Structure formats: structure tokens, C-alpha cells
Amino acid sequence: MTVKERGFGLGASMALTLASSLLWGVAHLAVERRKTGLALMFGYVVMLGGILTVLTAFSTHLLSLAVQPRWLVGFTVAVVVIAIVWTGVVIWSFVLVRPPSSDRIGRFLTTALTLALCGLILTPTLYATRLAYLSRDVVNTLFPSATATAPIMAQDPWNGARRVNFLLLGGDAAPNRPGVRTDSMTVASVDTETGATTLFGLPRNLQRVQFPEGAARDQFPFGFTGSGPDTPGLLNEIFQYAEDHPETVPGVERRRRGPTLIKQTIGDILGIPVDYYALVDMKGFAEIIDAMGGVKVTIKEPIVYGRYREGLLPAGTRRLSGAEALWYGRSRTDSDDYVRMGRQKCLLNAVAKQADPMTVLNSFERLAAATKRAISTDLPQDLLPAVIDLSQRVKDAKIRSLSFVPPLINTVYPDWSFIRRKVAETLEARPAARTATSAERTPGTDDLDAPVNLDATCA
Template sequence: MTGKQREFGLGASIALTVASAALWGVAHLATHRHRMGIALMAAYVLMLAGVLTVFTAFSTRLLSLAVQPGWLTVLTGALVGIALAWTAVIIRSFLLVRPDSSDTAGRFLTTTLAAALCALVLAPTAYATRMAYLSRDVVSHVFATTTSSAPVVAQDPWNGAKRVNFLLIGADAAPGRPGVRTDSMTVASVDTETGATTLFGLPRNLQKVQLPHGPARSRFPFGFTGDGPSTPGLLNEIFQYAEDHPEMVPGVGKGKRGPSLLKRTVSDILGIPVNYYAMVDMKGFAEIVDAMGGVRVTVKDPIVYGKYREGLLPAGTRKLSGEEALWYGRSRTDSDDYVRMGRQKCLLNAVAKQADPMTVLKSFEKLAAATKRAISSDVPQDLLPALIELSDKVKDTRIRSLSFVPPLISTVTPDWYLIRRKVSEALDERPANRSASAHHSAAPTQDPETPVSLDAACG
């Protein structure tokens, strides 16, 4: 039965087309196609119930699913299928109730309306599909493909470990200087149950660093001393030295030798296993901050920045651009390495607290592009859902920090035993002590042996 036989005027055609887009089957019922109309309504209700169930009962796991390439493919397919079915319903409903062919203006208006409704359905789907593609691309580009045939167990992805330790590296490839220097090295030790996190900062200029057993220790039995005047033998040179000397890490490919040796070296220094690493290129970090729309930090003292001292960050709480955040974290003018280390941890803390889901969604495409350029890691893809859940716990806790800098540790003749003892004490603190430490507001240099809350130290 056609629109003409039912004598639908312009107003009725518009109303029924819009109603059918909002609730499938309305136009079919209006044209006495009751069986099809009821079937479409039932399908629509079931689809809506499924979507609501996913976004309510499984809302906490949606972000976890978004970092799994397989689930992203399924999600994309489902979205495309729903959008195409919805578009087909709109078009069919329009054909059933459109005005008579003699009503040229009415035909034009209702055709335009139907096309607009189809676009209204397809545009969000195209955007969601684009986001799913970008997510898959970032995950595949940044994170390691799982090599183990055994999947991560959902009930205990950490295999019974009470803590998981991540080496966070800030890399700086300066113009005119070959290779990469790891000028920022921090181990984040995270309680897998509570998310309580302690950051252990290692200065870039630690000397006589003992390398792991094997070829590396054989070459430098009395500690790393570099390779000539251009490499004075500091901790921040080990990464590039391993990349330039494959025999130091036999059997490990290019691009992985540096992280592998540095992880093992840092693990020996701190006396805890370093499970994974994440390295951020400092210039790329500025792009990430810009993609977030800036990061708000408290600048305690004015900071001069720029190669020729052309900039100044005034004291106070303010939102920094990517370039300003980069200099906030790297400037040593009128300060030193140890003050800079403190600022870097404050910056990490601020980014972690402010990178909420809405911020990520608003700038997703820019963040995805910047992340691909700036970050590398050996975290396996199948561990990402558990890592997402763990990061949510971390946001609800106070992040504490302990830096092994003077006067606690001499960078020229480090006391390795003292470093390992302080790490053990920091991680073995009882809840009462931990609570007191979390509210400790003194600056790190006032009590260098006690981990301090970053929220307090940076605020």
C-alpha cells in the first residue's frame, strides 16, 4: 500500500518518517503492515536494551575493551551493522509514507528530511569507527604483541604478584648529540590490589653503575665507565650504549637492547624486579600535553626556559602548554638536576590526574597521533585491560615519591646497599605509617629518606 493510497499529506509524511527513525515500525503500522511493524519495534527494543545494558552493567569495562584489537573489530562491525539497518528502516519508512508524486515540493522536503535522518545516524557511526581504527592502530604500534601462547588470566592478570613495577623513561635526543639520553628515569611501583603507588627516582648522573651479570658485567666489572670522553659513564648513557653495542645484550634486536639492559640495571640498583618499561620522547610529550589542551601545575618558583633564556614561567598555579610543560620538566637554569627531577614527577602526577576519559575523547585523534610518535613500551597488548583497571585505582590514591639524590645518595660514589634498603622500607611500610606519609607535606629535600605525597609536595 503506497503513500498515495493512504493519502498521506506533507505533515503526516514528515511526522511518520521522523517517528519511524525514532521508533522502528511506526510507518509500517500506519500502512497496515502490522507484522513487519511489530517485528521492527521488537528488534528496536531489543537493540536499545542491549546498548543500555552494555553502558550500565559493563560501563567499567568499556575502556578495557577499547584497548583490545579483537574487541575493537567486533565493536566496529556491530556499530556498522546497526547503522546500516537503521538507515534501511528510515529509507523504507520514507518510501511508504512519502507524499504523492504530484506534490513536488512535498517530495523534495521529505526526501531531504530522510537524507538528513540517514546522515544523523551514519555520521556518529563513522566517527566511532574512525576512533576504533585509531585505537587499534595505537595499540598495535605502541604495545608489544603477545608472544606467549598462554593468555593473561582475567581473574589474576598479575599472576599473584603483590606489586608490578614500571620503568618510566624520559628520552631526550638533543640536536648535535648522537643517540638518545635517558635523562629521566623513574620506577613506578604499584600495588596490584589497591593501586597505591610509590615512585623511585634515579638521577641521570649516577656513576659507577653496576651492570647485570653476563656480557655487560664482563665488559665493565667495576661499574659502567662509558666509552671515551664522549661517554663519561653516567646512568643516562647505558640505554644508547647497549643499542650501539649488540654484544652487550646478545640475542636482543635493535631498538630493544637499550630498554632490556636499562631495565635489568635499574632492577639491580633498586633490588626489585622491573616488569615493564614505557619511554616517552620529550618533544613528543609536549605534543601529548597540547592534545590534552594543556596541563595545570603549580610552579613554586619562577622558571627561566629556552635555549637563550627567552621565556619565563611565573610562580603560581597555571595551565601550561606543551612547550611550557616541556621546559618545566627539563629546565636546569638557576636550579639543578635534582630540582628538575622533582618537577618531572609533579608533571607526571598532574598528567595522570588530568587525563580523564572526557579529556581523552575530546582530543582523541590528536592524542593518538602524538602517542604513536612519542611513546614506546614492552607492555603486552593482552595486559592492557588489566592495566586500565589498575590505573583507575592509582587515580584514587596518593602517589608517593622517593628520589635517590644528594644528600641521601652521592651520585659519584652511590651507596647501593642504602638504596635497596630504602626501597624495601618504602614498600614494606605498614598502613599506619603509610597514612602518615601520605599526608606528609614537607618538600623532599627536607626529609630525603621519607617518601612524600606528590599531591602535597607539588601543590
């Protein structure tokens, strides 16, 4: 080392080392290594400029990139490289300006400062790479990697479709019955241009369900009637029935039979194609809520739960644990399926609103593990960026809902043509520019919730 490199006291050494961690090249300039110092400063400015450009010019696409495995790998590599270079610059700067070997206390303190600075750089890097790894793992676990039958177009991911329809299923397993029953079934029909969304809810106890043309209809030509006391023939049994009876969906592999038949059946009931599905296991959903730290809801009337009235959720605004939220969404004690459908909608809405970025980041690992256990879907990875983009438009658009429950329909003898006609009329109608007053509302028109008023359970 030169005399200048060894001539710094404790204060100057610590100040230059700290300054070099904030602006590369400061220590090099102090020891008259001007070319190296200026090159480091230039590299630092370029790096910061690149980061700021990405965060500003591409801010609307960052969430879309976060669901693409190849971009997550690129992000991980970039972050690690930057952290290694940054740490190397800090250590290099320390070596240039550290106190002489005779100043043992000074060397100890500057060494401790350097290690602390390196820790400050490496710790968030490790955290960011961990998040990227978990995100990539979730995407690869939940979403199919390719769409062999329907290639995604780069410029128009929806291939010219005016609407895309997502089937949202809530699966409820129980110890006293085999398999999973889809007790919650909602189709979200989304306008691909505006994000305007209409939710169509179907009750679990819909009977004499007509299957679309094919093997299932050949087996049940007059509607689904089940196969015994454990399966009396309700809509919520079709998913598991298809899994247990391959002949209903010939040529479809296990774990895809249920989704295939329920998508086709519900699409046929509503008269619209169902493009994709997502099934949320209710017990896994409770784990997601626990990972979030609970969910706050307003309970207007006390809710009794359990076959033997084991518990009570008092009225009032409270934060529910996963187990309590599960009972809030599934209890039918002293109520019925249709009230429960309303509470489930409220619960999903509350979770969506309260899952803010900080909450997600703070419990990301637990949320990722719970999500992998709780959700299954056929939404392809290639389409995730487009879905993220569409979801942003959905947030700013009007969301309407229409639930096909009594008195709008008879669940024992449903009028299938009426349901399809109502869906067609609803999708053709434009959302009202304002919300009508209670005196102006006409059931079945713009105020789609008026016939059953399920949303009244939400605060």
C-alpha cells in the same frame, strides 16, 4: 503502493518519518503493516536493551575492551550494521508515508528530512568507527601482540605476583648529541591487589653504576664509566650505550638492547625485578600536550630556560603550550637535576589529571598520532585490560614516592646496599593512616618525600 500509502499529507508524512527514526515500525503500523511494524518495534527494543545492558552491567570493563583489537573490530562491525539497518528503516518508512507524487513541495521537504535523519545516524557512526580504527592502530603500533616467554593467565594476569613494577623513562634527544638519554627514570611499584603505589626516582647523574651479572658487567667490572668525553658514565647514558654496543646484551635485537639493559640495571640497583618499561620521548610529549590544548600548571618561581637564557616562564598559574611544558620539565638553568625531577613529576601529574574523556575525544586523532611517535614500551597487548583495571585501583589508592637524590645518597659514590635496603623497607611498610604533621615527620619513614621534598614544587 496502496491508496493509504499515498494518502499522507506533508505534516503527517514528516511526523511519521521522524517518529519511525525514533521508534522503528511506527510508519508501518500507520499503513496497517502490523506484523512488520511490531517486528521492527521488537527488534528496536531488543537493540536498545542490549546497548543499555552493555553500558550498565559492563561499564567497568568498557575501557578494557577499548584496548583489545579484536573487540574493537567487533564494535566497529556492530556499529556499522546497526547504522545500516537504522538508515534502511528510515528510508523504508519514508517510502511508505511520503506525499503523493503530485505534491512536489511535500516530496522535496520529506526527502530532505529523510536525508537529514540518515545523516544524523551515519555521521556519529563514521566518527565512532574512525575512533575504533585509530585506537586499534595505536594498540597494534605501541604494544607487542603476544608474550612468548610469559603467557598471561586468564584468571590471574599477574601470575600470583604481589607487586608489578613499571619503569617509566623520559627520553631527551638533542641536536648536539647522538641518540636518546633517559633523563627521567622512575619505577612505579604497584600492589596488584590494592593498587597502592610507590614511586622510586633515580637521578640521571648517578655514577659508577653496577651492571647485573653478564656481558655488561664483564666489560665494566667496577661500574659503568662510559666510552669517552661524550659518555662520561652516567645512568642516563646506559640505554643508548646498549643500543650502540650489541656486545653488552648479546642475542638481543636492535631497539630492544637499551630497554633490556636499563631494566636489568635499574632492577639490580633497587633490588626488585622490573617487569615492563615505557619510554616517552620529551619532544613527542610536547606534541601530546599541544594535542590536548595545553596543560595548566602553577609555577611558584620564574623558570629561566635555554643555554643562553632564551626565555622565561613567569610565576603564576598558566596554561603551557607543548614547547613551554617541555622547557618547564627540562630546564636546569639557575636550578639543578633534582629540582627538574620534581617539576617533571608535577607535569606528568597535571597531564594525567587534565586528560579527561572529553579532551581526549575532541583531539583523539592528534593524540593518537602524537602518542605513536612519543611512546615505546614492551607491555604486551594481552596485559592491557589488566593494566587498565589496575590503574582504576591506583587512582583510589595512596601514592608515595622516594627519590634517591642528595642528601639521601651520594650520586658519585652511591651506597648500593643502602638503596636496596631502603627500597625493601619502603615496600614492606604499610602506608600511614594519616599524614604526619611537619613536626612529627621523620625523614625516610612514612613520609617518603621528606628527605628531598620534590613534591613541594607542585601546587
